[in-house]
Amino acid sequence: xxxxxxxxxxxxxxxxxxxxxxxxxxxxxxxxxxxxxxxxxxxxxxxxxxxxxxxxxxxxxxxxxxxxxxxxxxxxxxxxxxxxxxxxxxxxxxxxxxxxxxxxxxxxxxxxxxxxxxxxxxxxxxxxxxxxxxxxxxxxxxxxxxxxxxxxxxxxxxxxxxxxxxxxxxxxxxxxxxxxxxxxxxxxxxxxxxxxxxxxxxxxxxxxxxxxxxxxxxxxxxxxxxxxxxxxxxxxxxxxxxxxxxxxxxxxxxxxxxxxxxxxxxxxxxxxxxxxxxxxxxxxxxxxxxxxxxxxxxxxxxxxxxxxxxxxxxxxxxxxxxxxxxxxxxxxxxxxxxxxxxxxxxxxxxxxxxxxxxxxxxxxxxxxxxxxxxxxxxxxxxxxxxxxxxxxxxxxxxxxxxxxxxxxxxxxxxxxxxxxxxxxxxxxxxxxxxxxxxxxxxxxxxxxxxxxxxxxxxxxxxxxxxxxxxxxxxxxxxxxxxxxxxxxxxxxxxxxxxxxxxxxxxxxxxxxxxxxxxxxxxxxxxxxxxxxxxxxx
Numbered sequence: 227x228x229x230x231x232x233x234x235x236x237x238x239x240x241x242x243x244x245x246x247x248x249x250x251x252x253x254x255x256x257x258x259x260x261x262x263x264x265x266x267x268x269x270x271x272x273x274x275x276x277x278x279x280x281x282x283x284x285x286x287x288x289x290x291x292x293x294x295x296x297x298x299x300x301x302x303x304x305x306x307x308x309x310x311x312x313x314x315x316x317x318x319x320x321x322x323x324x325x326x327x328x329x330x331x332x333x334x335x336x337x338x339x340x341x342x343x344x345x346x347x348x349x350x351x352x353x354x355x356x357x358x359x360x361x362x363x364x365x366x367x368x369x370x371x372x373x374x375x376x377x378x379x380x381x382x383x384x385x386x387x388x389x390x391x392x393x394x395x396x397x398x399x400x401x402x403x404x405x406x407x408x409x410x411x412x413x414x415x416x417x418x419x420x421x422x423x424x425x426x427x428x429x430x431x432x433x434x435x436x437x438x439x440x441x442x443x444x445x446x447x448x449x450x451x452x453x454x455x456x457x458x459x460x461x462x463x464x465x466x467x468x469x470x471x472x473x474x475x476x477x478x479x480x481x482x483x484x485x486x487x488x489x490x491x492x493x494x495x496x497x498x499x500x501x502x503x504x505x506x507x508x509x510x511x512x513x514x515x516x517x518x519x520x521x522x523x524x525x526x527x528x529x530x531x532x533x534x535x536x537x538x539x540x541x542x543x544x545x546x547x548x549x550x551x552x553x554x555x556x557x558x559x560x561x562x563x564x565x566x567x568x569x570x571x572x573x574x575x576x577x578x579x580x581x582x583x584x585x586x587x588x589x590x591x592x593x594x595x596x597x598x599x600x601x602x603x604x605x606x607x608x609x610x611x612x613x614x615x616x617x618x619x620x621x622x623x624x625x626x627x628x629x630x631x632x633x634x635x636x637x638x639x640x641x642x643x644x645x646x647x648x649x650x651x652x653x654x655x656x657x658x659x660x661x662x663x664x665x666x667x668x669x670x671x672x673x674x675x676x677x678x679x680x681x682x683x684x685x686x687x688x689x690x691x692x693x694x695x696x697x698x699x700x701x702x703x704x705x706x707x708x709x710x711x712x713x714x715x716x717x718x719x720x721x722x723x724x725x726x727x728x729x730x731x732x733x734x735x736x737x738x739x740x741x742x743x744x745x746x747x748x749x750x751x752x753x754x755x756x757x758x759x760x761x762x763x
Contacts, residue, residue, distance in 0.1 A: 228743055228746070229606070229743055229747070229758035229759055229760055229761075230758070230759045230761050231747045231756050231757070231758055231759075232622040232756065232757040232758075232759060233754040233755075233756060234622055234623045234626065234754060234755045234756070234757060235623075235754055235755070236249065236603070236754065236755055238623045238626060238755075239603070239623075239626050239755040240626055241575060241603075241755070242496070242575060242579070243495075243496065244496040244575075244578070244579055244582075245575050245578065245579075245600065248263065248578060248582070248598075248600070249263060249600060249751070249752075249753055251263065251264070254495065255582065257585070258492060258582040258583070258585050259582060259585065259597075259598055260274075260585065260595045260596070260597070261274075261596075261597040263597060263598065263599050263600065263751045264751055265350075265354070265750065265751070267597060268351065268354060268355070268569070268597075269355075271569050271570070271596070271597050272320065272355065272358065272569060274594070275320060275567065275568070275569055275594055275596075277594075278563075278593070278594040280468070280564070280565055280566060280567050281468055281565070282314055282315050282316075282317075282567070283315070284464045284465065284468070284565075285314055285465070285565060285566070286311060286312070286314050286315045287464075288458075288462050288464055288465055289311045289314070289456065289458060290311060292440075292443065292457075292458070292459055292462075293307075293308075293311070293443070295440060296435060296440040296443050296444050296447075297430060297434040297435050297440070297444060298430065298444055298447055298448065299426055299427070299430045299448060302447060302451070305447075305451045305452075305454075306451065306452065306453070306454035307447065307451050307454055307455065307456055309454070310359075310361040310362075310454045310456050311361075311456055313359045313361060314361060314456075314567070316359065318357065318358050318359060319358070319359040319360070319361060319567065320351075320358060320359070320360055320361070320567050320568065320569045321360070321361045321362070321363045321456075321566045321567055321568045321569065322344045322347040322348050322351070322360060322361075322362055322363070322568070322569055322570045322572065323344065323362075323363040323364075323365055323562065323566060323568050323570070323571050323572070324340040324341060324343065324344045324363075324364060324365070324571070324572045324573060324601065325364070325365035325366070325367055325558075325562070325571075325573070325577075326340060326364070326365075326366070326367060327367045327370050327372070327375060327376050327396070328366060328367065328368060328370070328376055328396050328397060328438050328439065328442045329375075329376045329379065330376060330377060330378070330379050330386075330388050330407065331379045331381070331386075331411055331428065331445075331728060331730060332379075332445065332446075332449075332728065332729055332730075333376065333379055333728070334379075334380075334724060334725050334726060334727065334728065335604075335606075335723065335724040335725075335726075335727050335728065335729055335732075336574055336601065336603070336724040336725060337729075338449075338729045338741070338744070339601050339602050339603065339604055339724060339744070339748075340364075340572060340573070340574070340601045341362075341364055341446070341449075341450055341455055342450075342453075342602070342741065342744055342745050342748050343572050343599070343601040343602045343748055343752075344362040344363070344364075344455070344570075344572050345362045345450070345453040345454075345455060345745060345748075346602075346745060346748040346749070346750055347360070347362070347570060347572065347599070347750050348360040348361060348362040348454070350750045351569075360569075361454065361456055362453065362454060362455050362456065363455070363456050363457075363458055363566065363568075364446055364455055364456070364457045364458070365458050365460060365562055365566075366397060366439060366442060366443070366457060366458065366459050366460070367396075367397075367558075368395060368396065368397020368398070368438075368439045368459045368460065368461045369395045369396075369397065369460070369461050369508070369510065369515065369552040369553075370395070370396055370397075371393070371394055371395055371396060371508075371515040372396075373390070373392065373393075373396060373399075376396060377390065379411070379728050380718070380726050380727060380728060381411055381414050381728050381730065381731060382414050382731055383718070384414070386407065386410045386411050387407070388404065388407045389403070389406070389407065390403065392513070393513045393514065394510070394511070394512065394513040394514050394515050395461060395510060395515050395552070396438055397437065397438055397439035397442075397459060397461055398437060398438075398439070398461070398512070399437065399438045400436055400437060400438075401432050401433070401435060401436060401437065401438060401441050402436075404432045404433065404441075405432075405433060407432075408428055408429065408432055408433065411428065411730070412424070412425055412428065414730075414731065414734075415730065415731075415734045418734035418735070419737075420733055420734050420737050420738075421734070423733075423737075423738070424730055424733060424734060426448075427445060427448040427449065428445065430444055430448065431444040431445035431448070432445075439459045439461070442457070443457040443459070449741065450741070453745075458566075460561065460562070460565070461510075461549070461552075462549065463547070463548055463549035465561075465565045466548035466549055466551065466561070467548045468564045468565050469548070469553070469557075469560065469561040469564045469565070470544060470545065470548055471591065472553075472557060472560045472561065472564060472591050472593065473507060473544055473548070473551050473553070473557070474541065474544065475590070475591055476505060476506050476507060476557060477505060477507065477518070477520075477526070477540060477541070477544070478537075480504050480505065481587055481590045481591065482502040482506055482556050482557065482584075482587045483502045483503060483504045483505075483506075485502070485586045485587050485590070486498075486501065486502040486583070488586065489583060492582075492583065496579070498583060499576055499579035499580040499583065500555050500556060500580040500583065502556045503517070503554070503556075504519070504520060505517070505518050505519060505520055505526075506553065506554045506556040506557045507551050507552065507553060507554065507557065508551075508552040508553075508554065509528040509531075509533065509550055509551065509552070510549065510550050510551070510552045511531075511550070514531070515552055516528050516529050516530050516531055517529045518540075518551075524536075524537055525537070526540045555580065556584070556587070559571065559581060559584055559588075560584075560587065560588060560591055560593045563588070563593050563594050563595070563596060564593055568594070568596050569596055569597060570596050570597040570598070570599050571596050571597075571598055571599070572599040572600070572601050573598070573599075573600070573601060574600070574601055574603075575600065575603075578598055578599075578600050581598045582598065599750075599751055600751070600752060601752075602748050602749060602752045602756065603722075603724065603752065603755045603756070604724060604744070604755070604756045604757070604758060605716060605722070605723045605724065605755070605756070605757045605758070606723065606732060606758045606760070607716060607757055607758065607759045607760060608715075608735075608760050609760040609761070609762045610715075611712050611715055611716060611759075612759040612760055612761055614708060614711075614712045615712065615759075618636055618705075618708070618709065619636075619639070620632060620635075620636060620709075622757045622759075625712070625713065625716055625717075625757075629709055629710045629713040629714075632709050632713065633705075633706050633709045633710075636705070636709065743758070744758070
């Protein structure tokens with residue numbers, strides 16, 4: 227199965243000015259990125275990255291340990307993933323990375339778009355620079371503690387929720403009791419020819435792995451291993467040891483907090499996506515991840531606990547047990563770049579926004595600031611919606627409008643002869659031109675009166691046209707309902723499909739070829755939103 231791709235500009239799709247400015251490398255943003263998001267920048271990115279070393283031995287050994295501790299349906303060492311992990315030991319190997327929370331069953335579609343975007347980037351980079359190796363990486367946000375954001379997924383219009391009361395870092399949570407949640411989603415695919423394949427992926431992930439981190443790694447591997455995607459859990463002492471200087475700076479000098487005060491120009495034009503705290507670190511314990519704050523006397527404490535540190539004690543704790551210190555959204559990007567030989571970070575619109583706020587903090591900490599790329603943004607239209615749109619002769623860009631706006635445009639075009647009062651309006655203008663000439667011949671002050679009367683009557687004419695449109699829509703309720711149904715289907719709950727729908731219903735419908743179809747139309751640095759239409763007759 228293949229889809230027809232239709233391009234819609236990000237502006238037409240309702241994306242922010244920051245995104246439209248950034249993808250065009252608007253000079254207004256030049257102080258906030260290191261490399262423009264285009265292919266011409268890549269040679270410079272590679273050469274710049276060479277000046278920042280990482281501990282490849284620790285990276286490779288950590289990945290091997292994590293994969294060995296994960297249950298897969300097949301021998302993972304026979305996959306491209308194993309080859310890519312080994313390649314990371316070589317100085318001529320670089321990564322392209324995306325990151326995401328541990329949403330159950332992959333969460334919304336855009337997670338899949340993120341993964342496939344970095345796969346496309348790695349493929350294109352290899353074509354452009356065959357002397358190097360490029361590994362796509364998924365950085366799991368295993369230390370995130372916001373269970374509410376990951377424990378539910380929308381499948382076929384139904385919200386499925388993992389019922390658990392666990393606390394702390396989500397990657398450390400157990401999958402105990404997951405079978406009921408799994409049954410709920412698998413019932414959705416009981417009539418699908420691809421049910422057994424989906425069952426194998428999800429049962430292996432969530433019933434055979436004990437932690438949510440390993441379950442997510444297993445699921446992502448089963449879906450994307452043929453593309454070589456490497457999954458990293460950064461909740462590791464050996465990895466965090468490499469970020470100790472960044473963590474120390476935050477505890478002692480509060481650089482991020484200070485630099486955010488210099489973002490007034492950026493904030494005024496685009497707003498801030500995230501805000502820095504004086505300290506941007508959490509303290510990790512079993513079943514707990516709480517903020518570290520600094521007291522007026524120079525001591526430190528962990529909120530909602532009895533844990534206190536003097537200055538000496540907290541730096542000693544950091545050196546001795548770096549795994550207990552967890553970066554927030556401000557510091558996590560620097561931690562990532564400290565452990566990966568990374569060229570590019572790929573994220574959604576909100577991520578691009580907050581990464582652009584961080585450049586000065588990277589520079590202060592002497593950490594490489596990568597090229598920031600927007601992931602591919604897409605909508606998949608099934609054959610029913612594709613046929614509906616074709617029959618209504620509506621453009622794909624129009625579907626991003628409100629349903630009432632779409633309907634008005636459709637009826638005005640289809641019933642233009644019945645609705646248009648343009649001829650009457652022209653005749654009215656001509657008549658008032660003559661009236662104005664006669665009136666001003668008597669008294670020039672009557673000109674304004676004549677103009678005002680013309681404006682008033684044209685408003686009345688416009689109101690009449692709107693009444694006619696409403697009456698026409700009422701007489702053709704079936705067409706109005708068809709438009710509304712299409713809008714509701716493509717924008718479930720009034721949201722972009724990619725932020726609501728899950729990938730498995732599409733796999734159930736189209737099979738694993740669906741991921742290949744997506745990859746075929748992926749762009750390295752997307753310039754437009756894509757609508758993928760199933761044009762089957």
